[in-house]
Amino acid sequence: MPPIANERSVLAHSLLADTANPGPPRPALSGAVRAETVGWGASGRNGGQVNPGLKDGPAALARRFGADLGGRMTQLSGAGGALVYGLIEKHKIRCDARRVGWIRAAHTRKALASLPAVAAEWRATGAPVVDLDAAESQRLLGTPGHVGGIIDRRGGNLYPLNYTLGLADAAERAGARLHGDSRVTDLGPDGDLVAVTTAEGRVTARHVLICTNADTGGLADPLGKTVVPIASVQVATAPLSSNVAASILPEGHAPSDTRRLPARTLKGASSSAAVRSTVTAYRLLDRLGV
């Protein structure tokens, strides 16, 4: 096999070993190629929130997808926090993990109205999701701007790049191999195998998993077209003084709130023509006073 730059272990191998649900046997992975280095993608630079469940609660999922599929979506997504924190503990990943719960805070009484029902639906499945009154949500968030909310104690937050690197290290220790800086430029059949071509080499495999997510581009067309690009903006303050830091998010939560940008803006933001750069996105937010 020709050499490929920056050989390291496979992230996906560890995930398979640790998360495999009972089901049909899965093929062993012998290696993975990544376009950049471990953690370069969304996994290394996301918000670090560990949010169990999906946007819709269990009842809405059952209504929309039927009792069977909706139930399985509830079960799988609800178990996400346990999976993440279990991996962190098992592999001793140092990523500032805090299982303090995920707060969904309501900014108006109207927005608050639907949250207790979602919490009750989760409780009916055995999940520790409870209501927060105005005083408690204001204490945990350190702002008077919310009228209540719910907290899902299965969730929390972590430092995403270190989590991703920790998984890669765990995979490496398990004997997996990862090749960074090796963008796949072509995939195609080679007899009974699949040939994977990069700028520097070519490998064949019995099975190939395409885990390129939003960065898929033209590889394995039309897969990339199933992803809709949206611009995302994150803002950081200057370091806070200790007395201010102690009053804001005193228990280290990474909350979400019920505010939404107007639909028109979301539509605009989802168009790559409308938001070509972070600067443009900031200008949009500025105009809205966000």
Ligand SMILES: Cc1cc2nc3c(=O)[nH]c(=O)nc-3n(C[C@H](O)[C@H](O)[C@H](O)COP(=O)(O)OP(=O)(O)OC[C@H]3O[C@@H](n4cnc5c(N)ncnc54)[C@H](O)[C@@H]3O)c2cc1C
């Ligand atoms: C700004 C932001 C904030 C987010 N916040 C949160 C959050 O708080 N909580 C949460 O749970 N989720 C969050 N997410 C979502 C989460 O980060 C993603 O769902 C998750 O990281 C996707 O993981 P992935 O492995 O599928 O993709 P990625 O981590 O993006 O990995 C895809 C990989 O494919 C590689 N690749 C692409 N093309 C090729 C090619 N041709 N050849 C070889 N390799 C290739 C890339 O190099 C990359 O490493 C956020 C996402 C973003 C963008």
